[in-house]
Amino acid sequence: MLDIIAPVRNAAGACSRRDLLRVGALGLGGLTLPWWLQAQASAAEGSVRPKSVVLLFLGGGPSHIETFNPNMDQPGPGRSLTGDVKTNLPGVAFGGTFPGLAKHADKMAIVRSFHHTDSNHSTAVPYVLSGGKSFSGGIGSVYARLRGTNDPRSGLPTTSLITAPDVGRFANARKRVIQGSQPGDLGAPYAPFQPDGEGPAISNMTLNMPHGRLDDRRNLLAGLDRLRRDVDASGAKEGFDRFRQQAYDVILGSAAKTFDLSQEDPRLVAQYDTSMFRVGESEFRSCSLGSQMLMARRLVEAGCGFITVQNAGWDMHASSGNNNMSLASGMRMLGGPLDKAVSAFLADLDQRGLLDQTLLVITGEFGRTPRVNKNGGRDHWANLSTLALAGGGLQMGQVIGQSAPQNDLPASEPIRVENLMSTVMHTLFDVGKLRVDRTAPRTLLDPIERHAPITELF
Structure with a gap:
């Protein structure tokens, strides 16, 4: 003790x-003893880029259609049920619950050909969070193993997980993300730090x-x-x-x-604040996503290189027994706080000069069917999934890939989970220098080198 x-x-x-x-x-x-900090000071420093990644994971499977590919110019059920909103990129629209994010589209890259084949929650969550089947642990733990468990300047953990409070069925999505973020075979020292009091x-x-x-x-x-x-x-x-x-x-x-959010200007806290939104199914709570994203920004400033932010409720089947929300009601409930929190996060990073040093990744375990079921929901569908990125000093202000007219399959070369993993690692490391680092295990480097990053971003 x-x-x-x-x-x-x-x-x-x-x-x-x-x-x-x-x-x-x-x-x-x-962090254990001061000599541990001293050891960390020399670990992989030559290959580490001064950047961070914030992975916003929308647990449950967010609809790619109602988020970033509304497809309103096509007939049929593959169109957004919440309409669309024009962005500040000519010809590009987001789902109708994202008017704030639409103003930041020039800072974002939307991938409309993100694809895999696993539509089961329990296996798809760790599949995406680990960057495919190459690793037994989460991407954040791989990063910690390659960089070191603590920032050598501040001593703070290099990987963290910020979760939302349990409430009803939302608790299942939270547990999946916690489990999927664990280090697996890498070992307990590389587990993410959880500021909410677990681990x-x-x-x-x-x-x-x-x-x-x-x-x-x-x-x-x-x-x-x-x-x-x-x-x-x-x-x-x-x-x-x-x-x-x-x-x-x-x-x-x-x-x-x-961890003391009272250090922030109350006006900035208000910009992030999502507590006025009530989220849940049968049991409800104030939405904490705004404070989670603010904490993520503070961790970025403190030297944490990989931060996962967990957000639940995106499993919108509209099934009987009040087990799941419909797409329309679910997007009204969750789309609003997501729009506000992420808009505040991007504007805050930009104002502080941190946007080029911070890559935001928004995804979930899979997408939703182009067909609307009889209850007004969409079911599990991994063939097209949600993926949006922002910042990181990468090429933003673009749409990458295309979907088929019915929003069911990629119409261009698929972007896969492994490509996302490689993109994250190429953002965080100079992979060429990492390749010659004798302390970097080949079992971790080989998958990064084998799978190309998303080339349009570099």
Whole structure:
């Protein structure tokens, strides 16, 4: 068990070395001892690009038709049930619930030929999150294995997972994303850090009290403030070497500030805020997607290179027994907060000069059938799936690939999950330099080299 405790002073009023080591040994998402930070400082640095990826995963299978391929110029059921909205790209339209994102289309690339063949939730989620069948673990864990578990400058975890609270059937989608993001054969050190209070990193942290959840930020910050005051008053920071000082700063500085959303300008928080939207099926809660995306931006600034944001509810069959929403009602419920949160995220990154350093990927486990079922929903369909990207310094303001007139199959060369995985890795690494890095396992490098990135983006 790791504890954050007030340093114990000896008769001369100084902290004991043993207690200073306890501060230096605090764990955070793989951070253990200061020497671990020192080891990380030399890991794969030559090949790492100063960029981050935020993967917004829409659990349940978002309809490619009602999101980014409304297809309104074609007859039949492959047209959007929510209409469309013109974007700031000539001739390009988004689904009718995305008027905000339509104004950011020039910062985005829409893939209309994203394709795979798995239409089962339990297997498609890990398939997409791992970048195909090449890896047993999530893409974020592969990134952590290649780069190192912690940022060598801030010490914060290099991969994180930001989930939404459980509610009714939405909990199933959350569990799938958590499971699909795990490191598999890579091992527990490469698991994503979960700021919401789950996972091995959080379970090993206490603040003189049961840690509860990091959502209980008041108790967390109060404990950190007490420790900061005591250490500062003792003068114990004097004489720390670089990495012990960094370990101290992670716990008492950057970590606390990263998870404290009150540090943000209230006007910016309002731009992200999606709490006015109620989401769920039979059980409802305020939508947290806005705060999740704001937290993702803060993690990007703090040195986290791969962040998965989980958003549930996109399984819109409109089946009986109130088990699933229809497309029309579901898109009204979930499309609004997605539109607001992602629009705020892109505008925020752009204003801060972070858009070229941050690649946003929006996808889910599969798409939806071009046929509308008798209840007004669409069923599982992997042959065409949702994929949109933004930023990252890549070639944006374009539509990549084409769908067939009925929105059921790619009409151009399919973009596959493996191509998406390779795109992410080429964004995060100089793969040529990574290839000659002796510490990089060939089992991880071979799939990245074997599958081409989405060429239109580079």
